[in-house]
Amino acid sequence: xxAEAEKGTLLNFxxxxxxxxxxxxxxxLRAVTPMDADVGNGFHVRIDQADTAFGDGVALVRMSxxxxxxxxxxxxxxxxxxxxxxxxxxxxxxxxRCGISILGVEAQDAKALxxxxxxxxxxxxxxxxxxxxxxxxxxxxxxxxxxxxxxAVASKRLQIGAEDLPLTVSAQQIKVFGGKLWVFIxxxxxxxxxxxxxxx
Amino acid sequence: MTPASRCAAALIASMLAGCAASRDRDxxxxxxxxxxxxxxxxxxxxxxxxxxxxxxxxxxxxxxxILAIRSGLIEELVGNVAAxxxxxxxxxxxxxxxxxxxxxxxxxxxxxxxxxxxxxxxxLGSMAGxxxxxxxxxxxxxxxxxxxxxxxxxxxxxxxxxxxxxxDSSGVANVVCNDFKSTLAIEGRVLPQQHRLKGAFELGNxxxxxxxxxxxxxxxxxxxxxxxxxxxxxxxxxxxxQDTLGKCGMFMDADDGLARLRDLAANGISVRLPDSIFRTVxxxxxxxxxxxxxxxxxxxxxxxxxxxxxxxxxxxxxxxQVQTRPKP
Numbered sequence: 001x002x003a004e005a006e007k008g009t010l011l012n013f014x015x016x017x018x019x020x021x022x023x024x025x026x027x028x029l030r031a032v033t034p035m036d037a038d039v040g041n042g043f044h045v046r047i048d049q050a051d052t053a054f055g056d057g058v059a060l061v062r063m064s065x066x067x068x069x070x071x072x073x074x075x076x077x078x079x080x081x082x083x084x085x086x087x088x089x090x091x092x093x094x095x096x097r098c099g100i101s102i103l104g105v106e107a108q109d110a111k112a113l114x115x116x117x118x119x120x121x122x123x124x125x126x127x128x129x130x131x132x133x134x135x136x137x138x139x140x141x142x143x144x145x146x147x148x149x150x151x152a153v154a155s156k157r158l159q160i161g162a163e164d165l166p167l168t169v170s171a172q173q174i175k176v177f178g179g180k181l182w183v184f185i186x187x188x189x190x191x192x193x194x195x196x197x198x199x200x
Numbered sequence: 201m202t203p204a205s206r207c208a209a210a211l212i213a214s215m216l217a218g219c220a221a222s223r224d225r226d227x228x229x230x231x232x233x234x235x236x237x238x239x240x241x242x243x244x245x246x247x248x249x250x251x252x253x254x255x256x257x258x259x260x261x262x263x264x265x266i267l268a269i270r271s272g273l274i275e276e277l278v279g280n281v282a283a284x285x286x287x288x289x290x291x292x293x294x295x296x297x298x299x300x301x302x303x304x305x306x307x308x309x310x311x312x313x314x315x316x317x318x319x320x321x322x323x324l325g326s327m328a329g330x331x332x333x334x335x336x337x338x339x340x341x342x343x344x345x346x347x348x349x350x351x352x353x354x355x356x357x358x359x360x361x362x363x364x365x366x367x368d369s370s371g372v373a374n375v376v377c378n379d380f381k382s383t384l385a386i387e388g389r390v391l392p393q394q395h396r397l398k399g400a401f402e403l404g405n406x407x408x409x410x411x412x413x414x415x416x417x418x419x420x421x422x423x424x425x426x427x428x429x430x431x432x433x434x435x436x437x438x439x440x441x442q443d444t445l446g447k448c449g450m451f452m453d454a455d456d457g458l459a460r461l462r463d464l465a466a467n468g469i470s471v472r473l474p475d476s477i478f479r480t481v482x483x484x485x486x487x488x489x490x491x492x493x494x495x496x497x498x499x500x501x502x503x504x505x506x507x508x509x510x511x512x513x514x515x516x517x518x519x520x521q522v523q524t525r526p527k528p
Binding site: 001010011013014015018019023029031134137139141142144145147149151155158163165167185187 | 263267268281481491523
């Protein structure tokens with residue numbers, strides 16, 4: 001990214017660029033806290049707080065809460081570090097969906113989670129499906145449609161059916177800097193069968 | 201992952217490892233090396249990014265979500281919309297007609313006197329204009345307009361029409377010349393022709409979507425017509441039948457009447473395209489008033505912040521307020 005910036009091609013998007021502020025993603029995550037789930041390897045995690053920091057290529061998502069083993073009465077305060085590493089366009093709705101991967105886990109009192117590298121086991125559990133049990137889906141409130149719709153006309157003198165210009169859309173890449181997530185979208189007009197209209 | 205992001209991720213991972221395990225000397229040294237590398241890359245990146253006009257543009261607007269669309273894409277999309285308004289559209293001409301009227305003067309021994317008034321009209325019956333849109337020229341114009349120059353072809357078409365001719369004698373002619381009305385069924389022809397329709401789209405930001413609202417104040421097309429040779433002959437015969445002394449022959453000239461009709465057809469009849477044919481469209485990137493996060497719907501308040509054309513790009517921004525619910 002530094003090399004691209006030095007070449008002046010940091011934002012060489014072709015068609016559409018969607019820029020999302022870290023504060024919005026943080027607010028979205030906070031809106032659904034607390035989150036809790038059995039994340040695997042016998043761990044139960046409850047997230048009470050979420051923060052985001054988007055910079056230098058990493059869309060960092062920091063989720064804080066507690067983890068405990070099975071039905072243990074006492075747990076440990078944990079912070080789960082994740083990163084938005086992909087953004088895809090949902091093929092049905094066109095809404096942008098974030099993919100989040102695990103960077104690591106920090107525990108204040110790891111001993112409360114058992115023996116034999118409990119933090120490592122918790123990290124492994126989250127990385128192997130546990131995170132999606134804890135946070136199942138994160139949408140960005142932007143919809144990229146696969147058509148441009150021209151509405152119908154239905155008046156006394158004029159009847160024209162609605163028409164769609166089909167589009168091919170795809171999320172090409174993301175970049176992260178300056179507190180923002182930058183999503184590059186390619187959009188192209190697809191060939192379509194023509195529809196006749198009539199007016200009087 | 202880019203080198204900078206790898207470095208940042210590695211730094212986070214190493215720091216995590218440092219917190220979880222005992223801080224031995226190697227780990228500390230590795231962290232210091234990573235920090236130095238990260239700091240150097242970060243500074244280089246910041247310096248370079250600050251110089252990029254597109255980055256400056258993106259940071260110029262308020263709002264949590266910014267949409268940037270390249271001029272080329274907007275011009276292509278809106279150009280296709282404009283063309284679709286008029287491509288393969290059939291204009292039924294039955295409610296349209298051509299009209300002309302005038303007074304006829306003659307020099308007499310009393311001087312120049314009005315000998316009568318004539319009125320000519322053509323009802324276009326089953327005639328129709330078949331429109332074909334060409335490739336439009338579209339260009340973004342700051343602050344928020346897209347200029348459109350759309351070629352519109354009209355295909356040749358035949359149909360039935362009715363010609364009405366009225367002669368109303370006046371003054372001295374009234375004494376010797378009767379009024380008359382004539383109605384003729386004729387066959388008309390819409391001539392193949394090319395027109396250009398110029399207008400613009402006004403781009404708007406509603407918060408939820410970007411709109412392109414058409415502005416085509418001049419929506420008139422002059423449709424040039426002709427009659428079939430047999431119909432011209434019919435008209436000539438009808439006018440000629442009045443060109444006798446007992447009727448209006450001493451004042452009227454059938455050839456002159458025919459010439460006026462030819463002028464009328466050649467000049468074209470004015471067809472005003474209905475306003476409703478030009479429809480507002482929404483560009484295909486929109487904001488959502490709710491999203492699903494962790495399988496729960498989260499409502500959002502959207503407020504449009506800005507819309508501008510800059511660096512060959514349409515920039516728009518929206519403030520998004522997450523509507524929080526009471527925590528359980």
